[in-house]
Amino acid sequence: MKIDRILGIIIYLLNHDRVSAKTLAEKYHVSVRTIQRDMVNIASSGIPIYSDSGKNGGYSILPTYKLKNTNIKSDEQQMIIKALESLSTSYTNHTLDSIIEKYNSIIGKEGGQRIFWDFGVTKENQQVQNVNKILEPAIAEKKYISFHYRNAGGKESDLTVEPLAIHYKWYAWYLFAYNDEKKQYYTYKVARMRDVEMLNRKSIIDHGDIESHMKESEQNYYKTCINIEVHFKERESSLIQEYFPDCQIEKVKDGMCRIFIGVPAKERLWKALLLSFGDHVKVVAPEEYKKELIDIAEKFLSNYDS
Structure with a gap:
């Protein structure tokens, strides 16, 4: 409906600095001419629409304008x-x-x-929640923090960084920060941070679009992931699909199927998840990862009289 499209355009413009008519036309599946007419209607309703011409031109709404809750x-x-x-x-x-x-x-x-x-x-434990309470004002006030960190491989270090954002993914909270000494952006798991302290030192660095830095860092992290080939019986397909919904299931032969899972090499979560399937799955490749799982299983059994 026209009214739904117009409201959608208004909300979209409020969340973006400048948007071209072509982008809006593609998003709402109408012609550029229709978008131009919609802009006239929006402007006539009292919403301050601005139009910039040229290669990088487009439509925008006055930044101070706020959409009323009644809409x-x-x-x-x-x-x-x-x-x-x-x-x-x-x-x-x-x-x-x-x-x-x-x-x-x-x-x-x-x-x-x-x-x-x-x-x-x-919900993570109270220690994580307490650290987040320190990180939030530090980010808002652009102040540096110091903390003790133990990574997934067990390596420990004392760090001083500029915290830029905290975000929740993979069932855990993470800190995205800038390391002055190494001139690089890093992501730290909050649960692995200890003795966190906000310092009096204030940052004067303009990092620009933090979200774009986070996306770039995440892409670089994904490049370090490895592909694991997992085989299982066809009757287990629904269970496998429940835990790995984005992985394509392929039929192999003799009632067997397989999937390829891209996982961070050093993260223990994926190893624990695969081991939890017991004899329902078999890791075929890479050989190093398969041997690592066998080693973990043997060490686990060594704690018991079996």
Whole structure:
């Protein structure tokens, strides 16, 4: 519908600095001419639309403009508040609690709750939550931090870095930071950080778009991943697909199937997950990874009288 498209365009423009008519046309599956007419309608409704011509031109909305809450549908408001409440089950933050309190006071309660989320099982221990409470103001005030760190391989070091962002992925919290000494960006697992202290030293470095640095760092990390070939009986396909939904299952022969899993070489989580399948799966390659799993299984059994 036209009204839904126009509202979608407004929200999209509010979240982006400058967007070309071609980009909007492709996103909403209409012609450039239709987008141009939509812009006229949006501007006539009182929303401050700006148009820049040229190679890098496009449409934008005055940065100080704010979309009123009444423009968000009731079911969308309910979805927002449930997402916030669910996030609070895995992340301790007083600001988040305050947002939920304020948002609950302005949205309608009609219709009843239809979607329930609970991320409580992903909530990390109090030590991680306490570290996050130090990292947040340090990031906001552009202050350096010092901490003791033990990586996945067991190597320990004392570090001083500029914290830039914390993010949640792979069921854990991570710190994205800049190391002055090495002139590089690094990602640290918060659970492995100890003795974290915010320093009086303040950063004067302009890092630009932090998100782009994070994406670049993540891509470089993925280049270090290895591909593991795993074989299993065809009847186990549904279980394998549940745990590895993005991996393509291939039929091999004699009722057997296989998948290829790209995993970080040093992370223990993947080794534990594969071992948890017992005799339902067989790691075929690479040979080094297979031998490592066998070694881990033998050491585990050595603790028992078997």
